[in-house]
Amino acid sequence: MTTAAIVEPLDSGLAPATDRESTRLLRRLLRRPVTVVCMVWLAVVVIVAIVAPILMPHVASQNAGNIFKVLQGPSRQHLLGTDSVGRDVLDRLLVGTRVTMLGVVESVFVTLVIGVPAGLAAGYLGGRTDRAIGWLTDLTLSLPGIALVLVVLSIFPSSMLAGMVTLGVILSPFTTRVVRSATLPIREELYIAAAQVSGLSRFYIITRHVLSRILGVVIVLAAIYAATSLVTQTGLAYLGLIVPLPAPSWGGMVGDGISALTNQPWLIWPPGVAMTLTVVAFGLLGDAVRDVTAERWSGARVQRPGRRRAAPMAGAGPSPVAPAPASDALLCVQNLTVRFPSRGSVRVIDDVSFEIAAGETVGLVGESGCGKTVTAMSLLRLLPGDGEIVAGRITFDGRDLASLPEEQLRRVRGREIGLISQEPMVSLTPAFRVGWQLALSVRVHHGVSRRAAQATAIELLRSVHLPDPGLVARLYPHELSGGMAQRVAIARALAGEPKLLIADEPTTALDVTVQAEILELLRELQRDRGMAILLVTHDWGVVADLCDRAVVMYAGQVVEQAELNPLFRRPLHPYTRALLMSDLHNAPDLDHLPSIPGSVPKPGAWPHGCHFHPRCGYATAACRDQPIPLEHPTAGRDTRCIHADQLSVLR
Amino acid sequence: MTDSGALLDVRDLTVEYSRGRGRPPLRAVDGVSFSLTARETLGLVGESGSGKTTIGRAILGLAPVTAGEIRFAGEEITAASRQRRRALSTELQVVFQDPYSSLNPTRTIGQTLSEVMRAHGRPAREDVQERVHAMLEHVGLPSDATDRYPAHFSGGQRQRVAIARALMNQPRLVICDEPTSALDLSVQAQVLNLLRGLQHEFELGYLFISHDLAVVRHLSHRIVVLYRGRIMEHGDAAAVYANPAHPYTVALLDAAPVPDPEIQQQRRGVRVRKAVTGPPVDDANGCSFAPRCPHVIDRCRTSRPALEAMPEGTLVACHRWRELHTNGANSRPPQPLSTTT
Numbered sequence: 001m002t003t004a005a006i007v008e009p010l011d012s013g014l015a016p017a018t019d020r021e022s023t024r025l026l027r028r029l030l031r032r033p034v035t036v037v038c039m040v041w042l043a044v045v046v047i048v049a050i051v052a053p054i055l056m057p058h059v060a061s062q063n064a065g066n067i068f069k070v071l072q073g074p075s076r077q078h079l080l081g082t083d084s085v086g087r088d089v090l091d092r093l094l095v096g097t098r099v100t101m102l103g104v105v106e107s108v109f110v111t112l113v114i115g116v117p118a119g120l121a122a123g124y125l126g127g128r129t130d131r132a133i134g135w136l137t138d139l140t141l142s143l144p145g146i147a148l149v150l151v152v153l154s155i156f157p158s159s160m161l162a163g164m165v166t167l168g169v170i171l172s173p174f175t176t177r178v179v180r181s182a183t184l185p186i187r188e189e190l191y192i193a194a195a196q197v198s199g200l201s202r203f204y205i206i207t208r209h210v211l212s213r214i215l216g217v218v219i220v221l222a223a224i225y226a227a228t229s230l231v232t233q234t235g236l237a238y239l240g241l242i243v244p245l246p247a248p249s250w251g252g253m254v255g256d257g258i259s260a261l262t263n264q265p266w267l268i269w270p271p272g273v274a275m276t277l278t279v280v281a282f283g284l285l286g287d288a289v290r291d292v293t294a295e296r297w298s299g300a301r302v303q304r305p306g307r308r309r310a311a312p313m314a315g316a317g318p319s320p321v322a323p324a325p326a327s328d329a330l331l332c333v334q335n336l337t338v339r340f341p342s343r344g345s346v347r348v349i350d351d352v353s354f355e356i357a358a359g360e361t362v363g364l365v366g367e368s369g370c371g372k373t374v375t376a377m378s379l380l381r382l383l384p385g386d387g388e389i390v391a392g393r394i395t396f397d398g399r400d401l402a403s404l405p406e407e408q409l410r411r412v413r414g415r416e417i418g419l420i421s422q423e424p425m426v427s428l429t430p431a432f433r434v435g436w437q438l439a440l441s442v443r444v445h446h447g448v449s450r451r452a453a454q455a456t457a458i459e460l461l462r463s464v465h466l467p468d469p470g471l472v473a474r475l476y477p478h479e480l481s482g483g484m485a486q487r488v489a490i491a492r493a494l495a496g497e498p499k500l501l502i503a504d505e506p507t508t509a510l511d512v513t514v515q516a517e518i519l520e521l522l523r524e525l526q527r528d529r530g531m532a533i534l535l536v537t538h539d540w541g542v543v544a545d546l547c548d549r550a551v552v553m554y555a556g557q558v559v560e561q562a563e564l565n566p567l568f569r570r571p572l573h574p575y576t577r578a579l580l581m582s583d584l585h586n587a588p589d590l591d592h593l594p595s596i597p598g599s600v601p602k603p604g605a606w607p608h609g610c611h612f613h614p615r616c617g618y619a620t621a622a623c624r625d626q627p628i629p630l631e632h633p634t635a636g637r638d639t640r641c642i643h644a645d646q647l648s649v650l651r
Numbered sequence: 652m653t654d655s656g657a658l659l660d661v662r663d664l665t666v667e668y669s670r671g672r673g674r675p676p677l678r679a680v681d682g683v684s685f686s687l688t689a690r691e692t693l694g695l696v697g698e699s700g701s702g703k704t705t706i707g708r709a710i711l712g713l714a715p716v717t718a719g720e721i722r723f724a725g726e727e728i729t730a731a732s733r734q735r736r737r738a739l740s741t742e743l744q745v746v747f748q749d750p751y752s753s754l755n756p757t758r759t760i761g762q763t764l765s766e767v768m769r770a771h772g773r774p775a776r777e778d779v780q781e782r783v784h785a786m787l788e789h790v791g792l793p794s795d796a797t798d799r800y801p802a803h804f805s806g807g808q809r810q811r812v813a814i815a816r817a818l819m820n821q822p823r824l825v826i827c828d829e830p831t832s833a834l835d836l837s838v839q840a841q842v843l844n845l846l847r848g849l850q851h852e853f854e855l856g857y858l859f860i861s862h863d864l865a866v867v868r869h870l871s872h873r874i875v876v877l878y879r880g881r882i883m884e885h886g887d888a889a890a891v892y893a894n895p896a897h898p899y900t901v902a903l904l905d906a907a908p909v910p911d912p913e914i915q916q917q918r919r920g921v922r923v924r925k926a927v928t929g930p931p932v933d934d935a936n937g938c939s940f941a942p943r944c945p946h947v948i949d950r951c952r953t954s955r956p957a958l959e960a961m962p963e964g965t966l967v968a969c970h971r972w973r974e975l976h977t978n979g980a981n982s983r984p985p986q987p988l989s990t991t992t
Contacts, residue, residue: 189752189755190747190748190749190752190753191752191753191754191755193708193711193713193745193747193753194745194747194753194813194816195755195766196712196713196736197711197712197713197740197743197744197745198740198744198766198767198770198816198819199736199737199738199739199740199741199767199770199771200737200766200767200770201737201770204766204770208758208762208766209755209758212755212757212758213755213756213757215757296800297756297757297758297800297801297802298756298800298802367835367836367837367838368806368835482699511698511699511862512698512862512863512903512906512907513698513902513903513906513943514698515906515908516905516906516908519908520919538835538836539908540836540910541907541908541909541910541915542908543910544908544909544910544911544912544914544915545908545915545919564912565912565913568910568911568912578837579836579837580910582836582837582839582840583836583910584839584840584863584865584866584869585865585907585909585910585911586910587840587869591847592844592847593840593843593844593869594840595837595838595840595841595844596837596840597841599805599807599808599838600835
């Protein structure tokens with residue numbers, strides 16, 4: 001077989017190529033005004049640290065200035081005033097920058113050089129290495145830090161280097177611990193296993209694969225240590241321990257200022273402000289660099305947590321699109337449109353309409369990224385992030401859920417519409433017993449006594465066929481298997497005796513034999529309670545097993561809906577047809593499986609006209625020109641395809 | 652089946668995990684034997700807890716082997732040194748299930764692919780680049796993918812990258828650990844087609860691990876069905892799929908819903924009649940499937956069935972395979988048209 005035959009037409013949806021690495025990082029940093037200010041300030045500090053002592057060599061050894069002008073405030077001659085022996089404050093501040101900054105660099109360097117490799121080794125290698133390093137960090141942590149610095153400084157009097165190196169050593173166990181705990185989860189990632197299987201050396205894996213992931217942590221740590229070092233220096237210089245007098249340093253000047261506080265309160269301000277600004281600049285720049293390095297590979301701008309907007313739709317629903325429904329369906333969704341302002345306000349759901357009758361099971365089918373889950377969640381207005389319903393009407397039992405005030409909606413959630421999700425474990429709180437959580441749901445919905453609620457909880461567990469419900473009620477969620485947890489989640493959803501159950505991929509995470517049991521349970525519950533089910537799934541087998549009708553979604557739109565048998569026999573949309581054919585159970589015994597070329601376009605990248613046309617074998621010019629409306633070729637069937645009549649019977 | 656021509660030969664493999672003091676170790680894999688020849692695909696099927704993934708990891712040296720022997724191309728690699736493992740990596744590769752965590756998000760596709768070559772010697776820069784571009788073309792990705800990060804790619808595209816990485820050094824055996832279970836239907840078909848094409852082109856052997864019998868059946872020559880760390884059935888793929896001998900294989904096949912409402916309705920009826928649960932059985936002295944088996948007899952709870960060869964060559968670990976086989980108790984509920992033909 002030739003290469004050409006193997007390679008399927010390429011998936012679309014690649015982001016356009018952008019410029020190279022190094023320039024990109026800087027450009028992204030410069031895009032943030034606050035970051036630019038921080039960078040400028042730190043650049044000025046560094047330049048001053050280098051230049052000032054060269055330009056003003058006399059300042060460092062100046063024991064006294066003009067003794068007739070001591071403790072003066074700012075003046076034209078002395079822009080920042082003079083100190084207690086008449087020396088110019090500005091000169092001293094500028095010259096003192098070097099020794100101060102050198103101290104910062106020394107301590108940060110030492111703590112990172114010791115702490116990062118130790119943390120990486122402990123986290124990645126584990127076992128004996130981890131224990132040995134843990135023992136050493138514990139030992140270092142148990143030493144009294146300040147006393148240690150004082151002892152070292154008594155051996156090396158007035159030595160900034162000795163003091164700051166000691167500080168670095170004292171801080172290193174914190175670095176080790178933070179780096180170690182950041183490394184542990186990364187060690188379990190599959191790409192580390194893949195790198196091992198690829199024959200890469202441990203050193204290579206640690207430096208390239210692990211370090212690159214924890215760089216953000218290290219950057220933030222470095223910024224914190226820079227600030228810590230600056231503040232520590234102040235204390236030590238105030239005690240006159242790390243800088244040989246009369247040489248100036250920021251810390252020493254703060255000390256001078258404090259001693260002259262009653263006579264001249266101004267004196268403390270120049271070094272104080274310089275230090276504060278530098279500490280703040282370190283912190284902000286550290287965060288920004290972290291965000292930008294993460295942005296580089298994560299493919300998305302890191303969202304700074306902003307103010308949360310007030311409920312976007314409550315009451316003032318801009319839903320003039322649809323008149324109230326004429327049908328008597330339990331749930332009627334009309335022209336529902338959802339968008340996410342944080343993602344550039346692109347629509348994720350576009351003009352979705354469907355109905356569910358009382359006691360009916362409807363499958364919401366499609367691949368990931370088609371908007372099934374967002375549609376299901378928007379019915380309860382439980383959209384992730386800042387998703388908002390911008391148009392449409394969700395009529396449930398005579399009320400429009402899209403515009404219902406939050407307070408009333410809360411009474412609908414859980415009580416009238418239940419929800420079970422793909423990960424049943426996530427919906428249970430790990431800290432409480434299953435029975436307690438169920439009883440709480442019962443009390444919230446029915447306001448009964450504690451004892452009655454407990455009895456109801458056991459009843460609910462029995463109704464989902466858990467063996468020995470009394471025992472299960474006393475278990476914690478982690479003691480349940482996947483299938484048991486899903487049964488408990490279903491029991492909880494039943495607590496409010498809902499008329500509609502939204503089941504979002506309820507069996508996807510389960511084994512196939514357990515899936516069969518859960519599907520059986522859902523069928524039985526529906527039969528006994530007359531409950532309607534909206535089943536979100538990508539599995540045609542599950543649809544065929546449980547549903548009466550199916551709604552097929554593609555790229556944010558409903559493309560087809562029909563009763564089950566006609567849908568499977570003769571789909572009227574090419575997407576439905578192609579998706580059915582790529583199911584292995586339908587696949588002929590061939591080497592080459594039928595598949596759909598390309599992939600589902602992301603919201604915002606939907607093509608003009610029919611969303612499916614770039615991947616469709618039936619597409620013509622008419623499909624590209626304008627949006628395709630949802631048509632009703634026969635009673636009870638909808639399709640968003642103008643070539644529906646060309647699709648042949650599938651079986 | 653200990654012919655020296657086997658590419659991979661696993662003998663009585665047992666893997667145990669410690670569960671802490673005072674508790675017996677968890678036996679994830681229990682005396683599993685199979686072999687795989689060059690250019691062959693062997694499917695390992697089972698549900699969670701069947702030990703299928705652990706077997707793959709043990710072969711790769713990522714899980715500790717308690718007992719047994721793993722041979723690769725005649726060489727014993729059960730306890731290979733780190734050095735030996737690094738050398739082996741040119742011949743023995745892996746594609747993992749989750750294309751999101753199997754690629755380092757901070758490394759570009761180019762870095763991810765080229766480092767695999769640089770792990771063995773110092774190839775010239777141009778050679779590496781040429782190979783990376785050739786591999787990307789083989790898996791159907793554009794050559795400008797090298798400068799991008801994994802975040803820019805969809806799940807299916809990432810899985811293509813993971814496949815390209817596995818093939819960079821032209822291995823002879825690739826362990827595919829559920830490579831399509833995180834993918835959508837249409838993308839799953841794309842990736843299965845790709846894997847099949849690459850097998851022909853590069854003469855690869857695959858150990859294909861999956862929970863989905865239909866997927867395994869499509870790609871494999873032979874199938875091993877696992878339950879709680881033990882082999883239940885082992886035989887020709889078409890035979891196991893069409894005429895399963897072990898009640899567990901039957902249960903697996905029956906449980907998978909088929910995409911046809913009418914057929915599925917009939918299958919459902921059969922399935923409900925068969926469902927049972929009994930008291931747990933002491934694994935060491937009984938069949939581990941006994942508690943869920945509709946054909947269980949007392950003997951199943953007291954003696955562990957050995958793997959026996961059926962006339963057609965399929966190996967099955969069931970005390971009652973002869974009677975079940977002759978009286979048709981394992982007869983299957985209706986199948987969709989295409990798979991019964």
